[in-house]
Amino acid sequence: MSSLSTSVKPLLFSYWRSSCSWRVRLALNLKEIPYDIKPINLIKSGGEQHSTEYRDVNPMELVPALHIDGHTLIESLAIMHYLEExxxxxxxxxxxxxxxxxxxxxxxxxxxxxxxxxxxxxxxYxxxxxxxxxxxxxxxxxRALEKILSTSSGKYCVGDEISMADCCLIPQACNARRFGIDLRQYPNILRIDSELENYPAFRAAHPTKQPDYPPEQDNPEFLGKLSNLRF
Amino acid sequence: MSSLSTSVKPLLFSYWRSSCSWRVRLALNLKEIPYDIKPINLIKSGGEQHSTEYRDVNPMELVPALHIDGHTLIESLAIMHYLEExxxxxxxxxxxxxxxxxxxxxxxxxxxxxxxxxxxxxxxYxxxxxxxxxxxxxxxxxRALEKILSTSSGKYCVGDEISMADCCLIPQACNARRFGIDLRQYPNILRIDSELENYPAFRAAHPTKQPDYPPEQDNPEFLGKLSNLRF
Known part of the structure; x- marks a missing residue:
């Protein structure tokens, strides 16, 4: 994939519904770093993440990967730390x-x-x-998150400043809804999720706003809370 | 567990065979930070990690946890970063x-x-x-580790200095052996594992050197490579 090195903006290998890709989209948006997206379809043809070409990008055969500063980085938390540093x-x-x-x-x-x-x-499996x-x-x-948030959180996960923890929590809250979990059991998680729902960086990173979001999924249930369980 | 706050040295809640506890033992040893161990037996009586008392220490009901500087921290990578900072x-x-x-x-x-x-x-499950x-x-x-190590590693995982990555790799290599995996398929992992086997901080952190290591496991097969699969 030698053409990547000519890319000026960082290039994010992402799948619209991947919560790990979503974390990195949030970090990039919050830091106001412009980037391009290269969609990797995890479903089509057995999963594009398993292609020979993509294995060179991410040997774990997962999204995300970020091409930035002439390097290719994988693992969402490693990428977020690199952006921070x-x-x-x-x-x-x-x-x-x-x-x-x-x-x-x-x-x-x-x-x-x-x-x-x-x-x-x-x-x-x-x-x-x-x-x-x-x-x-x-x-x-x-249960563990809720217990920690009961003392760590202010407006967001830790105090009143948005952090990497919020970049991880919001996609995971969405996943929980997909599994039919009622978040009212977790009042701090629910509160932070509601707080950030309309924050611009979070709106822009949402799965339904991604270039590879498939229009056929465009139904009220899905748009509302991604509450359907489809694999 | 109010008595913990009187502890002068950091107190590590650890299980001898837990690879996540092992990571933190390695980090503490490498940084030459003296610490005490409070063993949490993950097997006995359905698992001491599920006790009401321990849930207050770690709401994930997992080891390790580290009581340090008046705080209790959980999650091995968060703990290692705290020690580093x-x-x-x-x-x-x-x-x-x-x-x-x-x-x-x-x-x-x-x-x-x-x-x-x-x-x-x-x-x-x-x-x-x-x-x-x-x-x-x-x-x-x-497979992914081996590919990254083929360019990142020197004497150790990244270059010639021991890092958090080595603290994670060595316990995981041991786990792989327990599952009967022949590490000769992964020459970089095998090489780094051999390199560090006799390094003092690594020897002292080994499961067989822990205060809660059960003597009945003291057999040549186990001592050699922990190659038996027991759960």
């Missing part, structure tokens, strides 16, 4: 070291404790119990 | 921002792309296919 304006981590730890705790609970256990790739399985791990994680 | 001597991240991204990529591949899919808690299931996800991750 190279473009510190509009920070996504607090100054206080303990608050930073709280942000990273919340991010890791989602990135390693919830999302991997309810994503498309895994669920294809689980068989009939998809919904029950996903709900189990989401509830476990959300 | 509060005790920058003997760094676990390179100075170069791109190299830092490579360290975090390798960490996240292990922490979110491999370990959650092959840990005890998940495997109890998988039933008879435990070994096959674990091997599948470990191979996917190890």
């Amino acid at each position: 190279t473009r510190p304006e509009r920070p996504l981590l607090p100054q206080d070291v303990y608050q930073r730890a709280k942000v990273r705790e919340l991010c890791e609970i989602i990135a390693s404790g919830i999302q991997p256990l309810q994503n498309i790739g895994l669920l294809s 689980v068989g009939e119990r998809k919904k029950e399985w996903g709900q189990h791990w989401i509830h476990r994680g959300f | 509060t005790r920058p001597e003997r760094p676990l991240l390179p100075q170069d921002v791109y190299q830092r991204a490579k360290v975090r990529e390798l960490c996240e591949i292990i922490a979110s792309g491999i370990q959650p899919l092959q840990n005890i808690g998940l495997l109890s 998988v039933g008879e296919r435990k070994k096959e299931w674990g091997q599948h996800w470990i191979h996917r991750g190890f």
Whole structure:
């Protein structure tokens, strides 16, 4: 993919419904970094992420990947940290070291404790119990998130500044709704999700605003809360 | 657990065989931070991590947790970053921002792309296919790690300095052996694992050197490579 190196703007390999791609779209938007999107369709033809060409971009055969500054980076939290360290304006981590730890705790609970256990790739192995399985791990994680948020949160996940934790939480809240989970059980998560719903950087990163969002999914139920469970 | 606040040294809630606890033991040892261990037995009586008392320490009901500087922190990567930011001597991240991204990529591949899919808690849901299931996800991750290491590694995962990535790789290599995976398929992983095997901080963090290591497991096979698959 040598043509990538001529790209001036960062290029994000993204899938409209991928929550990990969504995290990075949020970080880029919040930092006001212009970028282009190269859609990778995780469903079509067995999944474009498994193509030989894309394996050179991301050997995990997952989205996202970000081509930036002449490098290709993978793993959403590694990418967000790279953006934070190279473009510190509009920070996504607090100054206080303990608050930073709280942000990273919340991010890791989602990135390693919830999302991997309810994503498309895994669920294809689980068989009939998809919904029950996903709900189990989401509830476990959300109980922990809710407990931490009860002391860490202000307007957003940690205090009153938007952080990487919010970039992880909002896509995961959407995933929870897809699994039919009523977020009223988790009042802090629900409150932060509502707070950020109409924030411009969050609106622009939403799955339904992506260039690869398929118009055939354009129905009220889906647009409202992405509440249908389709894999 | 109010008595914890009187602890002078950091207190690590750890289980001898937990690879996530092992990561933090490595980080503490490499930074030469003295600490005490409070063993949490993940097996006994249905798992001490599920007790009411421990849920107050870690609402994810997982190890590790670290009580330090008057705070309790969870999630191994959040803890390692906290240690790095509060005790920058003997760094676990390179100075170069791109190299830092490579360290975090390798960490996240292990922490979110491999370990959650092959840990005890998940495997109890998988039933008879435990070994096959674990091997599948470990191979996917190890293929990606090996590809990145082929350009990032020097003596260790990224260049010639030990980093957080090595703290994640060594416990994961041990887990791979437990699943019966022959690491000769992954020459960079095998080389780094051999390189670090006798490094003092790594020797001291090994499961068999922990206060809660059960002597009844003291057999040549186990001591050699922890190659048995017991859950």
